[in-house]
Amino acid sequence: DARVTQTPRHxxxxxxxxxxxxxxxxxxxxxxxxxxxxxxxxxxxxxxxRNRAPLDDSGMPKDRFSAEMPDAxxxxxxxxxxxxxxxxxxxxxxGLVPRELFFGEGSxxxxx
Amino acid sequence: KNQVEQSPQSLIILEGKxxxxxxxxxxxxxxxxxxxxxxxxxxxxxxxxxxxSENTKxxxxxxxxxxxxxxQSSLHITASQLSDSASYICVVSAxxxxxxxxxxxxxxxxxxxx
Numbered sequence: 001d002a003r004v005t006q007t008p009r010h011x012x013x014x015x016x017x018x019x020x021x022x023x024x025x026x027x028x029x030x031x032x033x034x035x036x037x038x039x040x041x042x043x044x045x046x047x048x049x050r051n052r053a054p055l056d057d058s059g060m061p062k063d064r065f066s067a068e069m070p071d072a073x074x075x076x077x078x079x080x081x082x083x084x085x086x087x088x089x090x091x092x093x094x095g096l097v098p099r100e101l102f103f104g105e106g107s108x109x110x111x112x
Numbered sequence: 113k114n115q116v117e118q119s120p121q122s123l124i125i126l127e128g129k130x131x132x133x134x135x136x137x138x139x140x141x142x143x144x145x146x147x148x149x150x151x152x153x154x155x156x157x158x159x160x161x162x163x164x165s166e167n168t169k170x171x172x173x174x175x176x177x178x179x180x181x182x183x184q185s186s187l188h189i190t191a192s193q194l195s196d197s198a199s200y201i202c203v204v205s206a207x208x209x210x211x212x213x214x215x216x217x218x219x220x221x222x223x224x225x226x
Contacts, residue, residue: 042217105154
């Protein structure tokens with residue numbers, strides 16, 4: 001049963017610390033998305049890769065966030081330094097857009 | 113501006129009852145429309161995906177409709193169950209130069225009570 005795998009599932013950290021979230025997309029999917037979900041804003045696009053190349057990261061605060069795909073089996077989202085307002089659930093999704101999109105279970109981040 | 117608006121924001125119904133969730137969009141050029149179900153603490157899971165030419169699509173007790181002329185979609189849930197309690201998110205795809213843009217609604221939170 002193919003699925004998108006995200007780690008960690010939960011992370012509590014202190015303001016100023018570096019946070020790295022990882023995503024293993026479904027094998028064969030050429031498109032990977034990073035989303036952030038909060039109660040107030042719903043799902044917001046942070047970054048979007050196709051064939052490992054970044055296509056859109058306009059939704060991401062560039063001064064502290066970075067997203068990479070070092071290889072086809074790994075996508076990373078890094079926050080440095082983290083701030084309390086970054087507390088949210090971060091989702092990775094992969095697919096063969098414009099077809100089906102599959103989401104991971106999310107990484108819940110709490111920045112104290 | 114591409115937007116997806118969902119209504120109601122939240123809904124409470126009794127188990128066994130039917131309900132309909134609405135999605136209005138101003139997205140162009142339209143590619144497809146998807147409905148996702150998101151259980152608390154989980155990632156969204158696809159229910160249906162409809163292209164321009166499809167008016168209705170069913171997935172068990174879930175039936176989605178699409179009116180591309182009025183840019184409206186609805187998700188009808190028949191004979192609701194406690195497990196239907198979740199957020200339902202409407203997502204519209206737009207074709208753009210860079211590829212495909214996905215515009216998310218903020219979701220409708222459904223609570224089914226016994």
